[in-house]
Amino acid sequence: MALTVKVITPDKTVWDNQVEEIILTSTTGQLGVLSGHAPLLTALEVGVMRVRPDKEWKAIALMGGFAEVENNEIKILVN
Numbered sequence: 001m002a003l004t005v006k007v008i009t010p011d012k013t014v015w016d017n018q019v020e021e022i023i024l025t026s027t028t029g030q031l032g033v034l035s036g037h038a039p040l041l042t043a044l045e046v047g048v049m050r051v052r053p054d055k056e057w058k059a060i061a062l063m064g065g066f067a068e069v070e071n072n073e074i075k076i077l078v079n
Helices: none
Strands: 003-010 013-019 021-026 029-033 039-050 058-070 074-075
Touching: 003 021, 013 039, 021 058, 029 039
Parallel strands: 003 074
Antiparallel strands: 003 013, 021 029, 021 039, 039 058, 058 074
16 A cells, blocks of 8 residues: 655645655654554654655655654645
C-alpha cells in the first residue's frame, strides 16, 4: 500500500505523489514513515526529505516546516 505525500507552500502544492516510503528530518532526528504508520504531528528541521516512489530514492530539500501523518497521507507544510 502506498502513501500519499503532499508538500504545501503558502502559494501552491509543490509535490503531490504516491510513494512507498519517506524519510523526514524532524527536530528530534530522522523519521521514516511507511504505510500504516500511527498518526503523528512533528516539526521539521532544514534538511533533505527522501522519498521512494518506486525502486529509486529522490531527494527534496526542505527549509523546515511541519509534517502531519494520518491515514496513509502525509501533509508537509513549508514556507
